[in-house]
Amino acid sequence: MVAGEPNDVRVKRCGGGWVVHTVEDGKLTVLRFKTQSPAENFADGQRARLGLAAKPPIDER
Known part of the structure; x- marks a missing residue:
């Protein structure tokens, strides 16, 4: 990851x-x-804190 990435x-x-x-x-x-x-609950809280609107799909790879 680098600075400036979303x-x-x-x-x-x-x-x-x-x-x-x-x-x-x-x-x-x-x-x-x-x-x-x-995990989902924590991720939802992080999305809200960061102002992210959409919930991406779970990556099951």
């Missing part, structure tokens, strides 16, 4: 758990969760 929040399924990738001012933060619901 802010973004993504939820991904990862190895039996869930991760939330938050990009704020080009800085990536990754948080891991055991289940989907807390």
Whole structure:
């Protein structure tokens, strides 16, 4: 990630758990969760805090 990139929040399924990738001012933060619901709730809060309107689809790759 580099400075100037747009802010973004993504939820991904990862190895039996869930991760939330938050990009704020080009800085990536990754948080891991055991289940989907807390990950989605955290991601929703981050989207609201960053002023992001849309909720992107879950990346299940």
